[in-house]
Amino acid sequence: MRIPMPPTGEQFEIVSGAVRAIVTEVGAGLRLLTAGERHFVETFDEDQRPPRGAGNVLVPWPNRTAGGRWSWQGHEQQLALSEPAAGNAIHGLLRHTFYRVGERAVDSVVLHAIVAPQSGWPVPLDTSVRYAVDGAGLTVTHTVRNVGAETVPFGVGAHPYLRAGAAATDDCTLTLAAQTSLPLSAGLPTGPAQPVAGELDLRAGRPLRGMDLDHAFGGCVPAAGDTLVRHRLDGPDASVEMWADPDFGWVQVFTPGDHPGRGRAVAVEPMTCPPDALNSGDGLITLASGEQWSGSWGIRPL
DSSP: OOOOOOTTOSEEEEEETTEEEEEESBTTOEEEEEETTEESBOOOOTTSOOGGGTTOEEOSOOSEEGGGEEEETTEEEEOOOSBTTTTBEESOSOTTOBOEEEEEETTEEEEEEEEOOBTTBOSOEEEEEEEEEETTEEEEEEEEEEOSSSOEEEOOEEOOEEOOTTOOGGGOEEEOOOSEEEOEETTEEOSOOEEOOGGGOOTTOEEOTTOOOEEEEEOOOOOTTOSSEEEEEEOSSOEEEEEEOTTOOEEEEEOOSSTTOTTTOEEEEEESSOTTHHHHOTTOEEEOTTOEEEEEEEEEEO
């Protein structure tokens, strides 16, 4: 009897000492990250699709594009409306793609996919994502190469839901290396980024009890003497750090009211650009034909 394929395809387990991760063939998503018995991202069952984008890779743009419309070299582009209720294109073009396996080892896996030219996307991009674990945690490296004949802008993001072990969200403190916040309505910008203030200033850490966040933050830069951007979720008994290269100057934070669960998970999404960047141009990376970009982020149990 043929065994049915899970909705996310083959499951790639990588291990180093006590650190273990599972990556999915469909979407190259992060389904699990543990250190010993503790979870540091929200997981979901193998027979489920990723709930609320959990673990997704977001290429060639993260977050939303208003009405799925943008302009490239003077030509109007119309993307498929993958958020139909709101009439937007959301989270790129590879979330439902079967990636092909490249290099694979006990502690790492590389997955590849092509962004093909299609309605709303004019230039092919050869993309890969490398997941690797070691004693310090997880490192994720994205590589994008323009394999078309013309220059094109793009963005990259990821959608992990951080967990401080089994701690309740309301018992956790969130710290962000963000200097600005972007005003949003229905997930789309309503004006320019503003300096963080009040409860949106999380640079020194804020308890999450009573906070409902679905906000885009910018100005994420390394602290003095550091080379990496660092965000952090602290619980009573465990803590977790998300670090990123400076190219990931934006972060979306979401405290869900249901699964993956306000009870224990917070989406902390590293992004190279903010919502609707294909229209604003903010944070976009531009590649000429044959050019390549790579950037990394990671998760470190503390």
